Structures are given as C-alpha cells and as structure tokens.
Amino acid sequence: MQIINYISTIAVPMVILLIILYGILEKNKVYDTFVEGAKEGMQVVVNIFPTLIGIFLAVGALRSSGLIDAIVKLITPFINLIHIPAEIMPLALLRPISGSASMAVATDIMQKTRS
Numbered sequence: 121m122q123i124i125n126y127i128s129t130i131a132v133p134m135v136i137l138l139i140i141l142y143g144i145l146e147k148n149k150v151y152d153t154f155v156e157g158a159k160e161g162m163q164v165v166v167n168i169f170p171t172l173i174g175i176f177l178a179v180g181a182l183r184s185s186g187l188i189d190a191i192v193k194l195i196t197p198f199i200n201l202i203h204i205p206a207e208i209m210p211l212a213l214l215r216p217i218s219g220s221a222s223m224a225v226a227t228d229i230m231q232k233t234r235s
C-alpha cells in the first residue's frame with residue numbers, strides 16, 4: 121500500500137518532467153508551446169461555457185420543479201418488474217444529460233439512505 125502512495129505522489133511531477141525532457145530533446149520551445157496550448161484551452165472554455173450554464177440551469181430547473189420525481193413515480197411499476205431500485209432512477213435519468221448534475225443527485229441519494 122505504501123508503494124502505491126509513493127507512485128501516486130511522484131506520477132504527476134514525473135509526467136511533467138518527461139514532457140519537458142522530450143521537448144528539449146526535440147528542440148522545441150517548451151514554454152512557448154505551453155503558452156499556446158493554454159491559449160487554446162482558454163478558447164475552448166469560452167466556447168463551451170454558455171452550453172454548460174444552460175445544462176446546469178436546465179437540470180436545476182428539472183430537479184426543483186419535481187418533474188424528475190414525477191417521471192420516477194410514473195415508471196416505478198416498470199422498473200420494479202426488472203428489480204431496479206426506484207431511488208437510483210433520478211441518477212439514471214440525469215446521467216446522460218449532465219455528469220456533474222448526476223453526481224449531485226448521487227450525493228443526495230447517499231445522504232437520504234444514511235438518514
């Protein structure tokens with residue numbers, strides 16, 4: 121177990137070091153390449169940000185309105201036939217739409233089952 125902790129501790133610094141060494145061996149300007157990649161990454165964030173906000177708002181509205189609970193109540197007889205717990209259906213419904221929203225639902229499910 122201790123060796124796994126050691127490997128996980130040095131993994132990221134080793135990857136960074138290998139990238140820098142590879143860039144030096146290939147005679148690339150490592151820092152300039154990094155800055156260009158960071159610029160492209162920021163452009164990607166700017167491009168997808170409105171979509172993410174829309175998804176979060178839509179999922180939040182679905183959860184707040186009770187529509188997801190209504191859908192779960194509607195399909196409960198069918199999912200009971202195939203032995204799927206009704207408690208996880210909100211997670212199953214939201215997962216294809218938004219992974220982070222489904223994580224929030226999973227957290228809610230876990231907190232409810234502890235109580």
